Amino acid sequence: MAFDDGLALGAQHHAALERCGRVARMPAGTRLFDAGQSDDRIFLVRAGRVRTFAIAADGQEITTGVWSRGSVMGLLGAMEQGGKVLSAQTLDAAELLVLQEERLHRLVLDHPDLGWGLMRLLARMAASSIQRALRLASASAPQRLVDALVMLAELPEARRAGAAAAVIEGISQETLAGMTGASRPWVAQAMGDLAQRGLLVPSRLRIAVPDVARLRAAVSTG
Known part of the structure; x- marks a missing residue:
């Protein structure tokens, strides 16, 4: 499976990345790394969704982004x-290409355009976070929930070509609770309120x- 246009690279760069890394398939809920951890691995998403987050002083997880292919x-x-x-x-469940920093460094020296593409992608992701x-x-809390739903709805996997609608699949209320720092019962009630307003149509592991x-x-109003 090839990467999408997130890196804005040609086929030769995609092939070079594939040769330098190894493919890892990981189940849902796998922790890739923790803040502060010394780790020279770099992960490029081939399939699935990955959440990045920070932990506040009070122990609450703050989701900074949800990322896909x-x-x-x-x-x-x-x-x-x-x-x-x-x-x-x-x-x-995600499929990732795992590279060591040293190998990626050598690859960028041989392919400067690859380094520029990575810089642009990193800048876009940092700005979004x-x-x-x-x-x-x-x-x-209602605004955080709506923001998380919008973030998931705007991923390429959720959008429908040429349509204003989106379908979020495979995300449970428990996961949304973790992303918003709320309880699962509260998320269930808040989702019901959003459904009554016509903003979404929730069902089991599927949110239209x-x-x-x-x-x-609705982020501005919650």
């Missing part, structure tokens, strides 16, 4: 050799979003 995890920590900046965990952290700094733009607008 074409995204890269752990690059900053591997390059700086000072420990991973965030923690990362698979949300569902910072913007989300700023949004959620003073957000209420009729209009992602309308749901996104």
